[in-house]
Amino acid sequence: MASKPEAPAQEVPPAADPDAPTTAPAKQSVDPWNVAGEVGDDGKVKAIDYNKLVEEFGTKLIEDALLQRFEQVTGHKPHRFMRRQIVFSQRDLEVILDRHEKGEPFFLYTGRGPSSDSMHIGHTQIFDFCKWLQDVFDVPLVIMLTDDEKFLFSEKRTVEEVIGYSQENCRDIISIGFDPEKTFIFSDYEFMGGAFYRNVTRFAKLVTYNTARAVFGFDESSNIGKIHFTSIQGATAFATTFPHIFGEDEKRVASIPCLIPCAIDQDPYFRLTRDCAARLKYAKPSLIHSRFLDALQGPGSKMSASIDSSAIFMKDTPKQIKDKINKYAFSGGQETAELQREKGGDPAVDVSYQYLQFFMDDDEELRKIGQDYKEGKLLTGELKAICIKYLQEYVAAFQERRTKATDDRVKLFMSVRPLKWEGNPKVKRTVPLTGESSTIGEGGEGGDGKLTKNQLKKIEKEKAIAAKKAAKAAEKEASKGNAS
């Protein structure tokens, strides 16, 4: 049974943040607070033109040669997001691949603005991708929860409210399946201070009001917290912000870059960060950008946590998922089964097919579904049923892992502690990658970067002590939490 969606295409949910200014623009507009496709003469919202964004932002498309290089360096077939241009754009990804090839350290950095306590499948995609990258590269990952941003950019939210969201979002993020030995999750409100704050002010000093206005479109009536916030999101891209992970030796650590997987709307922050990095003599961050997961209502918008009918939430039941897809998912099919068989459907605008691009790993199977749909062999109801099955399985697996994301686990991931990672297994390392290597550069090193046995031992010992300390602190915190 081919059914047309109940909601017409132009009824696109407003921007993700209900507090953001929402004057419906005629032109496509994408910035960290608003995502809206161009409104055509017929009043309908068009799909986001990602090639145009690449041009506008000055990033590079991820081309086949780079994917081949990725496979050659990592020994892994590129993730389906990369194969399908869901992750489609980059800045200096080659730099990271070169480093990985040589066994030189780098880290992954991503984040989330905790604007509500319910994450949806649009939010989890980038974290799934980060987990995959972390498994491939075996490097540390820092995840920033910008509770301060969500406070500053909202008329209504209170500090207490956004801090609560940070905790609940952290629980969701852990449920992606991250390894606590390699992953540090922090709330800006909690972690700000020390080395982080030093970098925030170094950053802030380099950015004038004029620049912030040009990059983000602020004006004289924007509160000053918004203008300053960019230094906080930016400073997180510097390895020296995390002495507990990379060590205290700022000079050495300054050269460790990060790779930032993010949705393309975050690029303005990091364009600015790359400028500042160069001026601070810090390594410039590299970026890899994804497109958005469409709202159920169709291309030209993204899922919104504040509009229930636009999104599949990670806490939805199998029945809710089924009902939402059947009722709301925009269909590229024909009005009736007869027409569908005769004329076929359009997978390019069909939301169920779009979602399968994100969730179905098998390229051949996906191709066949698209082909059958186009040729009218597959009806909308049948396509929806496949999509429903994938989403139900995805959400159920997540919910199962979430039952294990206890308060203690949240505390552990958010505790300031050393991490452990190995990097490229093919490279014999002369310098350890872990942070407690402040002894590097001290005498007895022989000038070739090799550590003596004693130095290695000392590092191992320091690491063990730090890990014990952190575990104890987390335990103590946890028991406090349980008592109250």
Ligand code: TRP
């Ligand atoms: N500003 C982002 C948001 O509102 C959160 C964020 C902070 C982020 N740092 C990041 C996202 C790095 C991607 C990469 O969601």
